[in-house]
Amino acid sequence: xxxxxxxxxxxxxxxxxxxxxxxxxxxxxxxxxxxxxxxxxxxxxxxxxxxxxxxxxxxxxxxxxxxxxxxxxxxxxxxxxxxxxxxxxxxxxxxxxxxxxxxxxxxxxxxxxxxxxxxxxxxxxxxxxxxxxxxxxxxxxxxxxxxxxxxxxxxxxxxxxxxxxxxxxxxxxxxxxxxxxxxxxxxxxxxxxxxxxxxxxxxxxxxxxxxxxxxxxxxxxxxxxxxxxxxxxxxxxxxxxxxxxxxxxxxxxxxxxxxxxxxxxxxxxxxxxxxxxxxxxxxxxxxxxx
Amino acid sequence: xxxxxxxxxxxxxxxxxxxxxxxxxxxxxxxxxxxxxxxxxxxxxxxxxxxxxxxxxxxxxxxxxxxxxxxxxxxxxxxxxxxxxxxxxxxxxxxxxxxxxxxxxxxxxxxxxxxxxxxxxxxxxxxxxxxxxxxxxxxxxxxxxxxxxxxxxxxxxxxxxxxxxxxxxxxxxxxxxxxxxxxxxxxxxxxxxxxxxxxxxxxxxxxxxxxxxxxxxxxxxxxxxxxxxxxxxxxxxxxxxxxxxxxxxxxxxxxxxxxxxxxxxxxxxxxxxxxxxxxxxxxxxxxxxxxxxxxxxxxxxxxxxxxxxxxxxxxxxxxxxxx
Numbered sequence: 001x002x003x004x005x006x007x008x009x010x011x012x013x014x015x016x017x018x019x020x021x022x023x024x025x026x027x028x029x030x031x032x033x034x035x036x037x038x039x040x041x042x043x044x045x046x047x048x049x050x051x052x053x054x055x056x057x058x059x060x061x062x063x064x065x066x067x068x069x070x071x072x073x074x075x076x077x078x079x080x081x082x083x084x085x086x087x088x089x090x091x092x093x094x095x096x097x098x099x100x101x102x103x104x105x106x107x108x109x110x111x112x113x114x115x116x117x118x119x120x121x122x123x124x125x126x127x128x129x130x131x132x133x134x135x136x137x138x139x140x141x142x143x144x145x146x147x148x149x150x151x152x153x154x155x156x157x158x159x160x161x162x163x164x165x166x167x168x169x170x171x172x173x174x175x176x177x178x179x180x181x182x183x184x185x186x187x188x189x190x191x192x193x194x195x196x197x198x199x200x201x202x203x204x205x206x207x208x209x210x211x212x213x214x215x216x217x218x219x220x221x222x223x224x225x226x227x228x229x230x231x232x233x234x235x236x237x238x239x240x241x242x243x244x245x246x247x248x249x250x251x252x253x254x255x256x257x258x259x260x261x262x263x264x265x266x267x268x269x270x271x272x273x274x275x276x277x278x279x280x281x282x283x284x285x286x287x288x289x290x
Numbered sequence: 291x292x293x294x295x296x297x298x299x300x301x302x303x304x305x306x307x308x309x310x311x312x313x314x315x316x317x318x319x320x321x322x323x324x325x326x327x328x329x330x331x332x333x334x335x336x337x338x339x340x341x342x343x344x345x346x347x348x349x350x351x352x353x354x355x356x357x358x359x360x361x362x363x364x365x366x367x368x369x370x371x372x373x374x375x376x377x378x379x380x381x382x383x384x385x386x387x388x389x390x391x392x393x394x395x396x397x398x399x400x401x402x403x404x405x406x407x408x409x410x411x412x413x414x415x416x417x418x419x420x421x422x423x424x425x426x427x428x429x430x431x432x433x434x435x436x437x438x439x440x441x442x443x444x445x446x447x448x449x450x451x452x453x454x455x456x457x458x459x460x461x462x463x464x465x466x467x468x469x470x471x472x473x474x475x476x477x478x479x480x481x482x483x484x485x486x487x488x489x490x491x492x493x494x495x496x497x498x499x500x501x502x503x504x505x506x507x508x509x510x511x512x513x514x515x516x517x518x519x520x521x522x523x524x525x526x527x528x529x530x531x532x533x534x535x536x537x538x539x540x541x542x543x544x545x546x547x548x549x550x551x552x553x554x555x556x557x558x559x560x561x562x563x564x565x566x567x568x569x570x571x572x573x574x575x576x577x578x579x580x581x582x583x584x585x586x587x588x589x590x591x592x593x594x595x596x597x598x599x600x601x602x603x604x605x606x607x608x609x610x611x612x613x
Contacts, residue, residue, distance in 0.1 A: 034427035058453035100338045107334035130548030132569035133589040137352035221435040223551040239437040265434035280499045
């Protein structure tokens, strides 16, 4: 056997080993991350008698699966209302975030003012002021605005979370777009404003997508403000509505809770995955250069 | 990304419009509003700044004022109370416990989040079949609203019906259940576990961004020179992605530090306050206990700690950028 053959065989063996390792790690990671959801999915269709027996295998249906708990979620709770509240609040907040954040980021990244640098850092630090610190005084603001117990209070306060991160992400993203593009547009007769609207905004699309995805996820996930500001159940978003509807004192409606979790988790994760590549592109610019 | 097709057609149209609208001989004079960078800079920035001042800065100072007052849910009138709230919380062992827990949770979670996120990012950028499905599954913990995923964990760690206990029982490892959320040590471990589980996907996505940005030829050159996987990892990948790693750490820290949903849903700070964190303690004092002044004083402790951590990390990033 020639030396080349030995080398080739060794290289192939190493290649196969690394493939096996990649698949093994990928499966492990998927199980670790999604395991609780898989199990929640099984739980959602279990009968009470099946669920509440210590000796039953929790990963299998020991009795016939039933959809009564999923039906309960839709027929006897305000689940669709919670979902709707979350969706429209999320979309509106995202729109406000972009409307305010994009010009702000442009101003800080491109219109070189002496205060640009410190201001950019100051805005990022706003993100460090946690909701847990502000909700006590913000509840006064919400009352003063006459929005207590209304979903609109969330539209009012959620941009405090999303604007600082978004401006920061967008600044980084703007730095990746060559300045020549606007300068060329301005030489060709655009005003500064025109150059921004016509050339920079379209090029910002991937960054905008990153912001939309990030802002929506943050909004949908927010808990403290929703808990502190909104108490009528018809006005609640999912993160507080689902627990209040399905936890009565010490009684947890486990199957319906798990069904709700899956029904919410899967669509958001699907949308997030659609935009993952763009999100990653946007994040590199923001992260490395911000 | 750079799509030149977007620019040329519009360019000529508008150039022509302008020529008819303004005297051609005149040089670019900065007279129109839309051309004045200094004004534009303010107009662009003002809405965000006004919003932040109204809904972050003012409430922030209001919170500081509350912490020196005797405002309660029952008596919302503001009376100066001096340092009494601070005196009270310093005398309260639960406060010190919360402070310690907050720091421990943040540091331990952050380390695990960055290390596991790094491993996960390396898996996710590798090429394999079914990658899309794996990515989707792996991102679920991050994209699910934290209150809901924590409820799933609450049931997963149930004192009687936990499937983890069931597996351990079947394996013969334990006789009685573990009571995950009922014993202080296990409860602390559980809270950290849920934080890590939830935030690793985010950190993996951030770190993927860093990995993707490394020029391919650097890796290839090192590979040709005979550097193995680990050598490349520690001498090229990690140093080059250090700023991104710092950002992932920053996000992991902030989201653990300021979050109270996991503790609120999972243990409500129990057993006997052993998993209480500053955020949850402020909520229990300020909203559920109605003592707004003390709640605000507790919550204020989050800010300087956070600020210090953020400045340290951002400094580290900047130093690396310069070199």
